[in-house]
Amino acid sequence: MSSPLEHAVSALNLPPKWRVRVQIRQRRRTLGIEVAPDGSVLLAVPVDADVEEITETLLANVDRVARAVRRRMAGGAEHQLKELVDGExxxxxxxxxxxxxxxxxxxxxxxxxxxxxxxxxxxxxxxxxxxxxxxxxxxxxxxxxxxxxxxxxxxxxxxxxxxxxxxxxxxxxxxxxxxxxxxxxxxxxxxxxxxxxxxxxxxxxxxxxxxxxxxxxxxxxxxxxxxxxxxxxxxQAVWLGHIRGASAQPLISST
Incomplete structure (x- = not known):
């Protein structure tokens, strides 16, 4: 970590298994906390982020983020793969x-x-x-x-x-x-x-x-x-558009 915000986050003594990344986003106005499928935590912050406010917000949401990280790292339900076949x-x-x-x-x-x-x-x-x-x-x-x-x-x-x-x-x-x-x-x-x-x-x-x-x-x-x-x-169980066997083949009804 190198930026003042990254240093501040590293000093919070978050759980050691957390892999935290800080990403500056031009269009953001508030802190966004995203937990990736591999359990890593992304902090999406606005350009003019106040370090103290960001760290306070992160600490206020530690329990909620921890639950999401545990589910991800435990291999909870993954976003479903669908098949475009009768009966899906x-x-x-x-x-x-x-x-x-x-x-x-x-x-x-x-x-x-x-x-x-x-x-x-x-x-x-x-x-x-x-x-x-x-x-x-x-x-x-x-x-x-x-x-x-x-x-x-x-x-x-x-x-x-x-x-x-x-x-x-x-x-x-x-x-x-x-x-x-x-x-x-x-x-x-x-x-x-x-x-x-x-x-x-x-x-x-x-x-x-x-x-x-x-x-x-x-x-x-x-x-x-x-x-x-x-x-x-x-x-974690909703369908996000992933199709098993996606290709350009036409769909064929089984009826």
């Missing part, structure tokens, strides 16, 4: 649906009687994109229906809610006071989706993960700690 399971709003490939020319991705229907005739990458686009469209509609009431309770106004690929983050507060959710969040149960929404809405009042932030979020989300533990567990 995909989750939406906490419920599981089986995939059914459809050969009708006008078919589209949709839920029908407990099945998630996907048009065939396209390559596997195109089929994957179609499902992700379906989650994205469904997610934006769901968020628009639910964010107003939650924002009102939080005492904030939000310019817009977008659903997109956020990499390793479930949610993001943006510089224009809009928020974004990862499309994969839509696989989880509504209370967990609302937790992610509430987290980002709280950032509209309090930028960093301070004790005040935790207090505000807890007032907005009853049973906060239990839901956060549930999010950590379920979050």
């Amino acid at each position: 399971h995909f989750s939406y709003l906490g419920r599981s649906y089986r995939l059914r490939l459809q050969e009708e020319p006008e078919a589209r991705v949709r839920l029908v009687d407990g099945w998630l229907e996907l048009p065939v005739g396209k390559g596997i990458p195109a089929g994957k994109r179609a499902i992700i686009n379906w989650y994205t469209a469904r997610g934006e509609r769901w968020c628009k229906e639910h964010v107003s009431a939650l924002a009102s309770r939080a005492g904030v106004s939000v310019s817009s809610v977008r659903v997109r690929d956020l990499g390793s983050r479930w949610g993001e507060r943006r510089a224009d006071d809009s928020i974004a959710l990862h499309w994969a969040v839509m696989q989880m149960s509504p209370p967990l989706i609302e937790l992610v929404l509430a987290h980002e809405l709280t950032h509209l009042r309090t930028a960093r993960h301070s004790p005040l932030f935790r207090e505000q979020l807890a007032m907005l989300v009853p049973g906060l700690e239990a839901l956060e533990r549930q999010l950590t567990v379920e979050g």
